[in-house]
Amino acid sequence: MDNLLQILFNGLSVGAVYALFALGYTLVFSVLGVINFAHGAVFTLGAYFTYLLLGGAVGSNGLLAGAQLPEGLPFWVALVLAGLGCALVSVGLEAVAFGPLRRRQAEPLLSLITSLGAGVVLVNLIQILMGAEGYALPAGSLGQLPVTLELGGARVRTIQVVLMLVSALVVVVLTLWLERSRGGKALQAVAEDATTARLLGIDSDAMIQLCFAVSGFLAGLSGGLVGLSLSITGPYFGIGYGLEALGVLVLGGLGSVPGAVLAGLIVGLAEALVPGEWSGYKDAVAFAFLFGMLLLRPQGLLGRAVVTKV
Amino acid sequence: MPSLRWPDGSTTRALLVAALVALAGCRSADRGATSAVKLDGGVPVGAVLALTGNANVYGQDQKVGLNLAQQEINGAGGIAGRPLKLSIEDGGSDEAGANAAMTLQINRGVLAVVGPTLSQQAFSADPIAQRRGMPVVGPSNTATGIPEIGSFISRVSAQSSEIAPLSIGMALKLQPNLKRAAVFYAQDDAYGTAETVIFQKALAEKGLKPVTVQRTQINDLDFQNQITAALNLKPDLVVLSLQAVDGGNLIRQLRELGYRGLIVVGNGMNTPNIYPICQRHCDGILIAQAYSPELATPANQAFIKRFQASQGGAIPPQLTAQAYTALQVIAEALQRLEKRQPLAGADLGQTRRSLMQEILGGTYQTPLGEIRFTPEGEVIQKQFYVARVKMNPTGNGGRFELLP
Numbered sequence: 001m002d003n004l005l006q007i008l009f010n011g012l013s014v015g016a017v018y019a020l021f022a023l024g025y026t027l028v029f030s031v032l033g034v035i036n037f038a039h040g041a042v043f044t045l046g047a048y049f050t051y052l053l054l055g056g057a058v059g060s061n062g063l064l065a066g067a068q069l070p071e072g073l074p075f076w077v078a079l080v081l082a083g084l085g086c087a088l089v090s091v092g093l094e095a096v097a098f099g100p101l102r103r104r105q106a107e108p109l110l111s112l113i114t115s116l117g118a119g120v121v122l123v124n125l126i127q128i129l130m131g132a133e134g135y136a137l138p139a140g141s142l143g144q145l146p147v148t149l150e151l152g153g154a155r156v157r158t159i160q161v162v163l164m165l166v167s168a169l170v171v172v173v174l175t176l177w178l179e180r181s182r183g184g185k186a187l188q189a190v191a192e193d194a195t196t197a198r199l200l201g202i203d204s205d206a207m208i209q210l211c212f213a214v215s216g217f218l219a220g221l222s223g224g225l226v227g228l229s230l231s232i233t234g235p236y237f238g239i240g241y242g243l244e245a246l247g248v249l250v251l252g253g254l255g256s257v258p259g260a261v262l263a264g265l266i267v268g269l270a271e272a273l274v275p276g277e278w279s280g281y282k283d284a285v286a287f288a289f290l291f292g293m294l295l296l297r298p299q300g301l302l303g304r305a306v307v308t309k310v
Numbered sequence: 311m312p313s314l315r316w317p318d319g320s321t322t323r324a325l326l327v328a329a330l331v332a333l334a335g336c337r338s339a340d341r342g343a344t345s346a347v348k349l350d351g352g353v354p355v356g357a358v359l360a361l362t363g364n365a366n367v368y369g370q371d372q373k374v375g376l377n378l379a380q381q382e383i384n385g386a387g388g389i390a391g392r393p394l395k396l397s398i399e400d401g402g403s404d405e406a407g408a409n410a411a412m413t414l415q416i417n418r419g420v421l422a423v424v425g426p427t428l429s430q431q432a433f434s435a436d437p438i439a440q441r442r443g444m445p446v447v448g449p450s451n452t453a454t455g456i457p458e459i460g461s462f463i464s465r466v467s468a469q470s471s472e473i474a475p476l477s478i479g480m481a482l483k484l485q486p487n488l489k490r491a492a493v494f495y496a497q498d499d500a501y502g503t504a505e506t507v508i509f510q511k512a513l514a515e516k517g518l519k520p521v522t523v524q525r526t527q528i529n530d531l532d533f534q535n536q537i538t539a540a541l542n543l544k545p546d547l548v549v550l551s552l553q554a555v556d557g558g559n560l561i562r563q564l565r566e567l568g569y570r571g572l573i574v575v576g577n578g579m580n581t582p583n584i585y586p587i588c589q590r591h592c593d594g595i596l597i598a599q600a601y602s603p604e605l606a607t608p609a610n611q612a613f614i615k616r617f618q619a620s621q622g623g624a625i626p627p628q629l630t631a632q633a634y635t636a637l638q639v640i641a642e643a644l645q646r647l648e649k650r651q652p653l654a655g656a657d658l659g660q661t662r663r664s665l666m667q668e669i670l671g672g673t674y675q676t677p678l679g680e681i682r683f684t685p686e687g688e689v690i691q692k693q694f695y696v697a698r699v700k701m702n703p704t705g706n707g708g709r710f711e712l713l714p
Contacts, residue, residue, distance in 0.1 A: 003542065010534045061370060132362040133370065134555055136586045139705060147566045155538065157566050230531040231562070231587050233364060233555045240529055272535055278525065282535070 006154040007272045013160035015268020016167035020222040021245040022252065022260040023174065024215040030191045030255035031211045032102070034111045038093050038119035040242030041126075042086050042216050046223025047232045048126060049082035050075075051135050061131030075141040075228070083220035090216020091209050093118050098212075099205075126235040136231040159229040166225060170218065171261050178257065187211060191255070244286070251290045253303020262301055347656045348419055352388070352395030355640055356415035357633075358425030358435065363403025364528065367554045367583035368427050368629050372449055373398060375626075375633030376424060378616050382634075383641045390648040394641055401426045405434035416442045419658060421644065421665055424636040428553075429453035429501040436463045443659050445666040449636040450629055452577050453504035457687035462666050464687030466635045466678065468600050470505040470577060473694050475512035477574045477598040480696040480713055481547055482516055484596075485572055490521045492545035494536065494560060496552050497525040505551040505576045513549065521545055526560070528553060533560045537567055546571040553578040558587030565591040572596065580628045582708070590705030599695045601628040601678055602712055613677040625709055626677075635676040643668035 021043060028036040055072020058064040073081070097114040145158050178184035189197040190207040198204045223238065248267050252259030270289045271282040293301070348354070357376055360369035376396060384393045399415055401408035408431035415423050416438070422445040426435050432451040439446045440460030448456055448465030452473075457463050482488055491513050495506035506523075513520060521543045524536040537560070540548070548564065548571065550557050557579045564573070565588075573595045580599060584592055603614060603625050613634055617626040647653070647668045653661060670683045682690045701708035 006538050006542075010538060013534065014532060127362065132366040133583065134367065134558075134587055136589060139589050148568060155541075155567050157534070157563065160534070230559055231555075233531065233559075234362070234366065236363070237531070240531075274535070275539070283527075 005152050008269070009151065009154050009156045009160075011269030011272030012164055012265060013156060013268070014271060015265035016160075016164040017222060017226055017241065017264075018245055018248045018267055019261045019264025020163075020167045020170060020218060020225075021241050022248040022264050023170065023257065024218045024222075025245055025249045026252070026255060026257055026260040027211050027215045027218075029249065030257075031187065031194075031208055032098065032108070032111070034098070034108045034115070035246065035249070036093075036098075036212075036215065037112060037116040037242070038090075038097065038122060039215065039219055039245075040238035041119040041122035042090055042093070042219040042238075043223040043226075043241060044123065044126060044232075044235060044238035045089060046082050046086045046220030047227030047237070048130060048135075048223075049085045049220060050078050050224030050227055051137055051232060053078035053081055054138055054141060056135060056137070058129075059131045059133045059135070061133055062127075062129050064129045065131070072138075075143070079221060079224045082224045083217040086220025086223070087213040087216040089122075090212045090219070093122075093216075094209055094212040098208075102208075123235045123238075130235070132234050134231060134233045135227075137228045141228055157229070159225070163225050163229065166221065167261075170221070171257070174214075174257060183207075183210065244283070247287055247290050251293055251300055253300030256300065256302040259300055259302030266301075345419065345658050347421065347653050347658050347661050349392060349654050352393040353644060353653065354395050354397065354418070354420040355637065355644075356418065356420035356423045357396065357398045357637075358401040358408055358411040358415060358423060358427075358431075359398055360403045360407075360427035360431070361398075361400040363407070364553060364555045365403035365427050367581055368450060369400075371581055371583070371627050371629035372425075372427060372633035374617075374621070375449075375630035375635075376637050378613070378620065378630070379634040379637035379641070382612070382616060383637070389641065389644045389653075394637075394644075396637070401431060401435070403428065403431075405431055407431075408435040409438060411435075412438050412444075416444050421445070421653075421658075421662060422447065422640045422669070424449055424633065424640065426451075428499075429456060429504070430499055432456055432463075433459070433500055436460070439463065443662050445640075445662055445669060447636040447639055447669065449633040450577075451501075453500045455504075457684075461687075462662075464666075464669060464683055464689070466639060466676075466681060466689050467577075467632050468689055468691050468694065470501075471508045472691075473598040473600055474505055474508045474576055475515075475598075476694055476696050477596045478509065478512040478516060478518075478549070480596055480598075481572050481574050482518075485546070488518060488547045488572070490543065490545045491518045491547040491549055492540040492543065493520045493523045493549045494526060494533075494540070494552060495523070495550070496528045496530075496556065499528050499553065499578075501578055502528075502551040502553075502576075505578075506549075509549050509551060509574075509576065518547065520549075526552065526556060528556060530556055531559055533563050534567075536560075537564050537569075541567060541569060545569075547574065548572070549574045549576075551576040551578065554581050554584050555587060558584040558592070561588040561595065562591045582624075582627050582710075584699075585701065585706070585708050590701050592699045592708060593701040595699045596713075597697055597699070597710070599628050599697050599710065599712075600691065601626075601631040602693070602695045604712055605677070605679060605693070607675065607677075607679060609675045610677040610679075627710075631677040635674070635678050635681070638676055639669060639672070639674050639681075640665075642674060643672055646672065 057068040097118040194204045248263045252263030274282045380396045399411035401411040408426040412435040429451040436459045452470045496502035697710035700711040
């Protein structure tokens with residue numbers, strides 16, 4: 001029983017990260033119908049912003065070597081500010097990599113390529129400014145909270161519980177906003193049909209920028225939390241999460257918010273169920289699960305089946 | 311909908327001409343080997359280091375060592391009055407990067423290459439050097455089988471089978487009642503897979519059969535699954551064959567999840583760059599080393615003095631000492647070669663072959679102590695050490711404390 005509980009916690013904590021990451025992809029996909037490959041870079045940026053706002057110093061190999069805030073901020077303040085910073089960057093990415101092509105009604109594939117390019121530029125910029133070395137967020141950033149919690153015989157690191165709780169909170173807030181608020185409903189309208197939404201008086205461009213801002217905020221938030229949990233291994237550390245989250249996005253159903261969350265948790269659990277001695281193959285297991293699911297249900301877990309009218 | 315149509319006649323001719331021009335412009339693979347040694351600006355020696363990616367924590371240490379060695383060599387008159395011209399290329403942390411950097415150095419006409427940083431990269435890039443007749447001195451490749459790649463490949467880093475068992479012996483000396491070992495290694499890393507075999511053999515010889523062997527991947531960051539699986543078996547010794555970044559993360563998570571026993575790590579964590587990753591959790595880990603800052607030889611003391619002058623009094627790490635040694639070996643071999651046959655204008659391929667023979671034939675007084683090479687290019691080093699990491703109370707820095 002203890003072992004099952006441990007596996008459950010292991011899976012949910014990893015799945016929460018995937019879910020949070022995939023939500024950012026989902027939001028952009030639901031509105032524009034393209035995957036934002038720069039999302040991983042924004043996630044990475046969130047981790048670096050959080051580190052700097054906590055008072056961390058830039059290492060000796062970047063252009064900003066030695067730069068440091070005179071006083072570090074409390075962790076939660078730093079995290080939110082990092083999220084807001086990433087939101088701004090994400091809006092900037094939309095203006096550069098997506099907006100011009102969208103206004104020319106270019107093929108969606110081109111936006112995918114430009115987002116990839118924008119992501120590479122962003123990551124290289126991080127490397128030039130901060131260097132390629134790893135950074136660890138200061139131990140004790142969670143204040144007086146214990147480092148580990150024991151829940152029903154299973155041991156879990158407190159930061160992972162925080163990740164799960166933050167993911168759950170984000171999903172609830174996002175869902176409520178999308179379903180109940182004017183802004184959320186306007187965004188849904190734009191996602192359904194941008195032209196019709198415009199005709200109904202909705203500023204589609206503003207809604208798209210809002211979508212990117214929310215997506216960027218989520219990336220920054222998850223980057224900061226993962227950076228605290230696992231340290232920042234270098235400018236490319238968001239890439240691996242990006243690839244896993246793509247699988248989660250597809251498994252959950254392209255454009256489905258609850259689908260992204262459910263799929264994230266399922267992939268996390270699937271990886272946790274791989275025996276410890278074989279956990280080097282967990283990625284293969286997760287993607288094999290995805291492949292099998294898509295054979296049975298091509299639209300994903302909660303995606304909408306595409307109806308072809310003849 | 312676009313259709314696939316065969317190009318018309320004029321387009322075909324243009325394509326053929328373009329292809330012929332491209333082929334004519336291709337450099338012959340052996341062009342480097344038949345040209346002459348160029349000494350513009352100095353005697354050219356190259357390096358391929360991991361300056362980006364996860365292994366950059368090693369490459370940065372090595373770059374310091376190479377720069378110090380270059381200053382030392384040129385301060386003493388260079389190679390027969392000519393400065394040693396060092397060019398460092400970033401091989402990244404994967405095989406493709408190392409291959410590209412090695413090829414670039416070969417085509418540049420350097421006389422020898424120090425690198426690459428990782429054994430995994432060496433297995434990929436060294437065969438390129440071997441085929442092109444380029445002498446290579448590996449500064450930090452410890453996996454079994456590196457010098458066996460070919461006659462142009464050598465290393466100054468003693469292989470894991472010489473060093474790793476010493477740390478197991480020290481663990482038992484500190485805690486004779488150890489019974490249950492948990493082993494972790496990166497299964498997609500040539501260094502990790504080679505070293506774990508040596509560690510497991512050493513454990514078995516000491517009566518410590520592992521209770522579990524957990525596999526990871528180089529780029530893994532979250533080890534919750536493997537750690538909880540291992541901790542369920544209540545080990546009192548954990549043995550890691552991982553690189554610095556993933557190893558540092560694993561140690562931090564291991565300690566946070568409540569493990570309080572001894573930890574032995576392999577050469578992949580032989581760098582102070584693990585301190586920011588595992589912070590105060592680095593304290594107490596045991597590691598076997600090929601370098602001691604306390605070795606009281608003139609060569610080591612001169613190296614330490616130069617290092618401390620440039621690095622604010624810090625203790626030099628092993629990787630820096632090994633990189634320094636690698637360049638020292640090449641420089642001394644070049645000096646002997648220059649006396650036998652002037653380098654200027656000599657055939658490049660023949661010069662590289664002769665240089666390799668000089669490298670293998672010499673005896674060197676280095677920061678690592680006295681070293682020589684076997685005819686196959688394996689280093690012969692007399693002394694090795696075991697250190698324990700001692701972290702500062704703040705957890706922001708530490709040192710490798712040599713154990714008697």
